Amino acid sequence: MAELNIEKPFGKTLAKLGDRYTNLVVVDADLQRATETSFFQARFPDRYFNVGVAEANMVGISIGLALSGKTVFCGTFACFASQRVCDQVAIMAHVNANVRLIGIEPALSSGNNGATHQGMADLAMMRAMPNMTVCDPGDATETIGIVEYMLEHPGPAYIRVPRGKAPVVIDPESYAFQAGKAKRVREGRDVAIIACGIMLPRAITAADQLALEGISARVVSMASIKPIDENEIISAAQDVGCIVTAENHTILGGLGSAVAEVVTQDCPVPVIRVGVADCFGEIGPVEWLAQKYGISSSHIVAASRKAMEAKSRFHYSSR
Amino acid sequence: MDTEVRRIHRLKRKCVEVRRDIVEMIHRAKGGHPGGSLSAVEILTVLFFEVMRLRPEEADWPDRDRFILSKGHVTPVLYSAMARRGFFPVEELTTFGVPGTRLQKHVDKHFLPCVEVSSGSLGQGLSIGVGMALADRVDRRTRNIFILNSDGENQEGQTWEAAMAAAHFNLEKIIAFLDNNGLQTDGAVGDIMNIEPLEDKWRSFGWHVQRVDGHDVEQIISAIDLAKGTKDQPHIVIADTIKGKGVSYIEGKYEWHSHSISDEEYGIALSELDAAERELEEQEQAAWRS
Numbered sequence: 001m002a003e004l005n006i007e008k009p010f011g012k013t014l015a016k017l018g019d020r021y022t023n024l025v026v027v028d029a030d031l032q033r034a035t036e037t038s039f040f041q042a043r044f045p046d047r048y049f050n051v052g053v054a055e056a057n058m059v060g061i062s063i064g065l066a067l068s069g070k071t072v073f074c075g076t077f078a079c080f081a082s083q084r085v086c087d088q089v090a091i092m093a094h095v096n097a098n099v100r101l102i103g104i105e106p107a108l109s110s111g112n113n114g115a116t117h118q119g120m121a122d123l124a125m126m127r128a129m130p131n132m133t134v135c136d137p138g139d140a141t142e143t144i145g146i147v148e149y150m151l152e153h154p155g156p157a158y159i160r161v162p163r164g165k166a167p168v169v170i171d172p173e174s175y176a177f178q179a180g181k182a183k184r185v186r187e188g189r190d191v192a193i194i195a196c197g198i199m200l201p202r203a204i205t206a207a208d209q210l211a212l213e214g215i216s217a218r219v220v221s222m223a224s225i226k227p228i229d230e231n232e233i234i235s236a237a238q239d240v241g242c243i244v245t246a247e248n249h250t251i252l253g254g255l256g257s258a259v260a261e262v263v264t265q266d267c268p269v270p271v272i273r274v275g276v277a278d279c280f281g282e283i284g285p286v287e288w289l290a291q292k293y294g295i296s297s298s299h300i301v302a303a304s305r306k307a308m309e310a311k312s313r314f315h316y317s318s319r
Numbered sequence: 320m321d322t323e324v325r326r327i328h329r330l331k332r333k334c335v336e337v338r339r340d341i342v343e344m345i346h347r348a349k350g351g352h353p354g355g356s357l358s359a360v361e362i363l364t365v366l367f368f369e370v371m372r373l374r375p376e377e378a379d380w381p382d383r384d385r386f387i388l389s390k391g392h393v394t395p396v397l398y399s400a401m402a403r404r405g406f407f408p409v410e411e412l413t414t415f416g417v418p419g420t421r422l423q424k425h426v427d428k429h430f431l432p433c434v435e436v437s438s439g440s441l442g443q444g445l446s447i448g449v450g451m452a453l454a455d456r457v458d459r460r461t462r463n464i465f466i467l468n469s470d471g472e473n474q475e476g477q478t479w480e481a482a483m484a485a486a487h488f489n490l491e492k493i494i495a496f497l498d499n500n501g502l503q504t505d506g507a508v509g510d511i512m513n514i515e516p517l518e519d520k521w522r523s524f525g526w527h528v529q530r531v532d533g534h535d536v537e538q539i540i541s542a543i544d545l546a547k548g549t550k551d552q553p554h555i556v557i558a559d560t561i562k563g564k565g566v567s568y569i570e571g572k573y574e575w576h577s578h579s580i581s582d583e584e585y586g587i588a589l590s591e592l593d594a595a596e597r598e599l600e601e602q603e604q605a606a607w608r609s
Contacts, residue, residue, distance in 0.1 A: 025454075047457060063447050068454030069458075088446075
């Protein structure tokens with residue numbers, strides 16, 4: 001894969017769009033460099049509020065701003081943006097507040113901050129909350145697309161944002177994010193890999209490796225976790241016959257669960273889920289953690305072989 | 320009798336009317352939160368019938384004053400005040416707590432859009448008020464944000480996060496009431512988890528603090544006037560109240576935080592409220608004569 005990266009696509013896009021969207025306000029909880037909202041603050045100081053280390057208050061204030069007609073972006077580390085403020089998010093979702101809650105450095109992408117900062121279950125928690133849109137962009141293109149989309153489409157949302165540099169996997173020229181719409185980034189007929197977040201580039205690396213073995217892998221980027229693109233999932237099940245999901249998240253309740261829910265109901269085929277086993281993490285470089293906790297590209301490769309094996313057994317037993 | 324005195328009498332009689340609604344609603348629904356509803360009657364009556372700029376026929380009027388019920392369980396007092404003020408038909412009060420009703424036991428914006436926000440999870444109202452006040456500052460609006468907090472909510476950490484923020488941002492348009500009835504679900508606030516010294520706490524957080532008799536409508540009105548004239552600080556009015564005020568067997572009893580009202584108890588409450596109304600009439604007549 002060509003190594004093309006964009007520096008801080010989230011924060012820079014938000015700041016860029018502040019001119020056009022005068023209703024946009026940003027609330028921060030003492031993490032403006034991590035959340036990249038310092039760019040917005042520099043340009044629009046009157047529409048930026050830092051509430052200090054008080055995440056519950058940040059969400060409450062954001063609800064109040066939204067109920068006064070503002071489009072609000074607020075954020076903190078993904079672990080706190082989910083676990084710490086779950087009850088406040090319930091009110092936010094209940095009143096359909098136009099708040100976009102940003103979860104920075106989700107799960108193992110938090111790397112050297114260790115277990116307390118590795119929110120493994122944010123997608124599961126947010127997905128189970130009525131009214132919420134939940135996103136985990138796989139690259140800079142999707143990240144920018146989500147920010148643009150969220151400024152035009154009101155309602156409560158949770159968005160995972162990778163901090164800092166993000167790769168470009170999807171060509172921005174032909175892309176516009178839409179909630180509930182996946183992006184097929186590679187065609188294939190033997191196995192379908194459905195990935196989100198930092199797993200998208202890994203899924204492509206895995207597909208490249210599988211290609212060397214003569215295995216043709218379809219790769220789908222599922223940045224919209226909720227609503228989820230059921231048609232794309234059913235199409236993967238029908239056309240390809242087995243699915244691997246790949247997420248930087250606990251194996252419980254996230255992308256893999258969401259995909260399996262659709263598949264089991266509408267078109268049962270084997271689904272092998274790549275994700276963090278039901279456990280806490282530790283410190284380490286992201287790639288080292290990915291290897292140790294089972295979410296590297298080689299884990300996707302292994303899961304793909306397993307899925308294809310299951311497919312052949314499945315087909316045999318269905319006959 | 321001058322108009323000022325007449326106005327105060329009108330408010331006092333409105334308080335009796337609201338108390339009657341509260342008792343009626345909870346009796347009919349076979350449950351609710353009578354104690355904290357009855358303690359907040361004068362505060363809500365003053366706000367809805369005297370102070371707040373509202374347009375019941377246009378509930379989302381952009382320049383309305385805003386009211387946030389942070390202690391979201393005392394819906395009977397809010398629903399009565401809103402219905403009597405014209406936000407929805409008074410007859411609808413009979414649907415309180417009935418399956419399918421708009422009048423949910425904890426206030427619910429989903430069913431009743433004329434309320435500002437859903438609540439019930441305590442300790443969040445002040446933060447939401449801070450957000451609304453910040454939005455008004457961005458938009459250069461000058462309305463007030465009124466918030467009703469319970470004393471128990473002072474035990475929630477988020478209350479103090481919001482208190483800090485309101486003072487930090489100099490949100491002078493926030494006027495919060497603390498319904499200091501001294502009782503919570505499990506007992507006396509001071510026994511369960513002491514929140515005193517309240518005035519010192521709020522003052523040290525940078526708030527303009529006043530203390531009033533929460534059943535004295537004139538003191539409540541004066542406190543709001545003084546708050547409006549005091550700049551650069553958020554305002555809290557600590558209203559000392561009696562939980563269950565106006566119904567003898569509910570007054571001062573923590574067990575009545577959440578409780579049903581039997582037919583017999585309902586009858587007693589109505590006769591006590593009738594007596595209170597007669598007493599007010601006599602006071603009015605005495606005022607006329609003088």
